[in-house]
Amino acid sequence: MKQFTSLADVADPKALVDKVLQLKASGNSNRNIGSDLTLALLFFNPSLRTRLSSQKAAQLLGMESLVLDVNQGWPLEFEVGAVMNDNKSEHVREAAAVVSQYCDILGIRCFPGLKDRDEDYAEPLLSAFQEYGNKPIINLESATRHPLQGLTDVVTIREHRKSVKPKIVLTWAPHPKALPQSVANSFASWVLAMDYELVITHPEGYELDPNVTRGAHIEYDPNKAYKDADVVYAKNWSSYRDYGKIMSNDGRFMVNAEKMALSNNAFFMHCLPVRRNVVVADDVIDSQQSLVIQQANNRTFAAATVMKEIIELSIYE
Amino acid sequence: MKQFTSLADVADPKALVDKVLQLKASGNSNRNIGSDLTLALLFFNPSLRTRLSSQKAAQLLGMESLVLDVNQGWPLEFEVGAVMNDNKSEHVREAAAVVSQYCDILGIRCFPGLKDRDEDYAEPLLSAFQEYGNKPIINLESATRHPLQGLTDVVTIREHRKSVKPKIVLTWAPHPKALPQSVANSFASWVLAMDYELVITHPEGYELDPNVTRGAHIEYDPNKAYKDADVVYAKNWSSYRDYGKIMSNDGRFMVNAEKMALSNNAFFMHCLPVRRNVVVADDVIDSQQSLVIQQANNRTFAAATVMKEIIELSIYE
Amino acid sequence: MKQFTSLADVADPKALVDKVLQLKASGNSNRNIGSDLTLALLFFNPSLRTRLSSQKAAQLLGMESLVLDVNQGWPLEFEVGAVMNDNKSEHVREAAAVVSQYCDILGIRCFPGLKDRDEDYAEPLLSAFQEYGNKPIINLESATRHPLQGLTDVVTIREHRKSVKPKIVLTWAPHPKALPQSVANSFASWVLAMDYELVITHPEGYELDPNVTRGAHIEYDPNKAYKDADVVYAKNWSSYRDYGKIMSNDGRFMVNAEKMALSNNAFFMHCLPVRRNVVVADDVIDSQQSLVIQQANNRTFAAATVMKEIIELSIYE
Numbered sequence: 001m002k003q004f005t006s007l008a009d010v011a012d013p014k015a016l017v018d019k020v021l022q023l024k025a026s027g028n029s030n031r032n033i034g035s036d037l038t039l040a041l042l043f044f045n046p047s048l049r050t051r052l053s054s055q056k057a058a059q060l061l062g063m064e065s066l067v068l069d070v071n072q073g074w075p076l077e078f079e080v081g082a083v084m085n086d087n088k089s090e091h092v093r094e095a096a097a098v099v100s101q102y103c104d105i106l107g108i109r110c111f112p113g114l115k116d117r118d119e120d121y122a123e124p125l126l127s128a129f130q131e132y133g134n135k136p137i138i139n140l141e142s143a144t145r146h147p148l149q150g151l152t153d154v155v156t157i158r159e160h161r162k163s164v165k166p167k168i169v170l171t172w173a174p175h176p177k178a179l180p181q182s183v184a185n186s187f188a189s190w191v192l193a194m195d196y197e198l199v200i201t202h203p204e205g206y207e208l209d210p211n212v213t214r215g216a217h218i219e220y221d222p223n224k225a226y227k228d229a230d231v232v233y234a235k236n237w238s239s240y241r242d243y244g245k246i247m248s249n250d251g252r253f254m255v256n257a258e259k260m261a262l263s264n265n266a267f268f269m270h271c272l273p274v275r276r277n278v279v280v281a282d283d284v285i286d287s288q289q290s291l292v293i294q295q296a297n298n299r300t301f302a303a304a305t306v307m308k309e310i311i312e313l314s315i316y317e
Numbered sequence: 318m319k320q321f322t323s324l325a326d327v328a329d330p331k332a333l334v335d336k337v338l339q340l341k342a343s344g345n346s347n348r349n350i351g352s353d354l355t356l357a358l359l360f361f362n363p364s365l366r367t368r369l370s371s372q373k374a375a376q377l378l379g380m381e382s383l384v385l386d387v388n389q390g391w392p393l394e395f396e397v398g399a400v401m402n403d404n405k406s407e408h409v410r411e412a413a414a415v416v417s418q419y420c421d422i423l424g425i426r427c428f429p430g431l432k433d434r435d436e437d438y439a440e441p442l443l444s445a446f447q448e449y450g451n452k453p454i455i456n457l458e459s460a461t462r463h464p465l466q467g468l469t470d471v472v473t474i475r476e477h478r479k480s481v482k483p484k485i486v487l488t489w490a491p492h493p494k495a496l497p498q499s500v501a502n503s504f505a506s507w508v509l510a511m512d513y514e515l516v517i518t519h520p521e522g523y524e525l526d527p528n529v530t531r532g533a534h535i536e537y538d539p540n541k542a543y544k545d546a547d548v549v550y551a552k553n554w555s556s557y558r559d560y561g562k563i564m565s566n567d568g569r570f571m572v573n574a575e576k577m578a579l580s581n582n583a584f585f586m587h588c589l590p591v592r593r594n595v596v597v598a599d600d601v602i603d604s605q606q607s608l609v610i611q612q613a614n615n616r617t618f619a620a621a622t623v624m625k626e627i628i629e630l631s632i633y634e
Numbered sequence: 635m636k637q638f639t640s641l642a643d644v645a646d647p648k649a650l651v652d653k654v655l656q657l658k659a660s661g662n663s664n665r666n667i668g669s670d671l672t673l674a675l676l677f678f679n680p681s682l683r684t685r686l687s688s689q690k691a692a693q694l695l696g697m698e699s700l701v702l703d704v705n706q707g708w709p710l711e712f713e714v715g716a717v718m719n720d721n722k723s724e725h726v727r728e729a730a731a732v733v734s735q736y737c738d739i740l741g742i743r744c745f746p747g748l749k750d751r752d753e754d755y756a757e758p759l760l761s762a763f764q765e766y767g768n769k770p771i772i773n774l775e776s777a778t779r780h781p782l783q784g785l786t787d788v789v790t791i792r793e794h795r796k797s798v799k800p801k802i803v804l805t806w807a808p809h810p811k812a813l814p815q816s817v818a819n820s821f822a823s824w825v826l827a828m829d830y831e832l833v834i835t836h837p838e839g840y841e842l843d844p845n846v847t848r849g850a851h852i853e854y855d856p857n858k859a860y861k862d863a864d865v866v867y868a869k870n871w872s873s874y875r876d877y878g879k880i881m882s883n884d885g886r887f888m889v890n891a892e893k894m895a896l897s898n899n900a901f902f903m904h905c906l907p908v909r910r911n912v913v914v915a916d917d918v919i920d921s922q923q924s925l926v927i928q929q930a931n932n933r934t935f936a937a938a939t940v941m942k943e944i945i946e947l948s949i950y951e
Contacts, residue, residue, distance in 0.1 A: 038690060068682065073680040074907065081916060082911065084911060093920075098931075103686075
């Protein structure tokens, strides 16, 4: 693997899921893989799970890590040809080239502006680090994708599925803030890459990018969607069509015990952080069928496997 | 030791003091104890000594550490059953369960609100991480206790005492801000657990929790308290009775050379940070009898010993 | 080397440059030098390159590092005898003594106030840590000096020079903010210590401290300065005479292709971060002659060499 910025970087997604499970089962046997190598983690936005699980993953491989909260420094300029006489102190060209020299693998988190869809979907920050840096990049959630979460989620489904082709429901849920589409996009992509059945339910107007959801069934009625579901995955996203807008707070889409009862005793999943009793009722997230804590745990093993693949196939190829 | 959240977690406090001194004397001989283990440090409030000495302690044992400044992320919800549609993005239930998965020992610092005594003394954050997490917890100063400081302080006294039952004076001192009672509570508890003589001096109305100070003598006149003292330990705290209020700025309680002259050539101690010429006069803190820098140094060895005990008696029991 | 706070701490600057190049060529062969040692990095101001390259340098030597963003904590008092009843929670005396106990080498970054020249040039923070701490100090850019940058810059020149006595031009450049003189001071000092020819060009009134620039030629006309230059090093600084003031935004001093054409096919250098099309035109910084990324890379090896020297000549002497 040359980099891990989206599902498209992965030649065989199903095989990668197997590798995550193997690494998870292998305990402390990988401590030499990353010896003398350095992981740099750049956060343009806050992080809890991603930050800790990525550092923990580096430790599992014996790698050092460097963590930088970029916004405690100065704002970066992205525009080519800009006359930088305002508040931007450094161009991303230099930042990317410089940071990549201090590490062997570079992890980057940067959320979208949610104002200009074309700009966000062009992934300007990630692209700039790919163009101007020269080290393998791991996407720690970018403007429109969160592939480490997607990989983690299908690994968790794989651990718990009761059939080879489970029915997965991705349900939009209400939220007081406008959120990116990144988790929903990556979850859909990875579930479809596993050849699972995917039903996406949301209020009309909340359709995701059709290029992402091709192969999924869209169902506006959550009660119909939940029928026979093996997994219910909840996530809010702001509108893709009326980009970045909150079009609905429809409480019918909160995951609750009543709707879960329509399912095939489905597992409940969410990437966290989650707003209780807005996105999901307490009695669902606290139930035996809730996998949210297991998902978060698998972040470590997904990240470590991705780093191991990059080390073995790119750095030491 | 299963955890280290208060003196009550320690079966034999005197033996623990011995172990700290042994570890301090043992140099770099403990570097394998924490191999392949991870310490996570969560700071809900700023820290200098605790942060650096805890990381240094982990290094002494060969442990990795992960440090997270929680308030650079999002605020946590603590209320059970809350409908989280306001500014809290994550419930402590998930945060605690998730973070405990990324580490083997979890250190937490969180100060009190100083508004509701019952709430603060119920230690809501510490309790939540005990309830929802599943890893041994080290208290890095919670709402009402600072047991690592208490342990450090009796270790420092032990190193310098001239008799087996020294007279220890804990003196309240003025301060422009309302501070927690945590350091005073833990100092009193640990000194009493050593069977030392403890006199607490403060303006009337500044009585600490009587459950904590049982066995100590309260003396409102600092001049009388200092008589024959072997150690004078200064610390401000806000009122326990009129909870969180500043009731006095009585300058008679600042530690100065005149009062120290009444003592038995007492050592001066403070947990730091300290406000010079408000809590203590320059000529006392800068004197040969001042132990404040040695106290701070012992933080490393107290923390390392606590981690070692948890590793040996809990993780690898 | 006992410490590295300025060029004056270095007995043989030319030999140190050789050692940096040797360490750079030696790959991972130094991983045992810093075993069981700890580097603490204190940042009173933001940092990207210095922070990451210093941590990376510690890793190259097998040292642990502790990083503290001081201003996320509380402000320090520097005044001797201060009555600390305002917003300063800790005196630098305690902070310096305490932190030095947790590490073997202490790196410090602190920018100047740019209000009182005498105060800034007395280096109050660096001096306080030297006086009250007891560990070797590495200056990560102080009020008036940036010796790690100066060392890095002459190392980079040494790698690329085409003659033993190249002509180096240090050119002031416009900038919207008032900046310290530290980089310019250290660059001039290190270039002169290499016995290179140094021409400094800037608008009248921007003269640096004459004690620093003794041996350099001052030329107010940039076109004359660039003639036959082998290296053009750009940097803004605020006025030394009218201390901390911006006296000019003279665009004639921006580095551009037209002026570079007057030189001896000169290399372009800057310490970064740099404001494009204000300090330097895109077509110069993006040209083959630009060394800015290589300079940033050499920061790691300069820092590692300084740490190695301190370890071998001071800690284990």
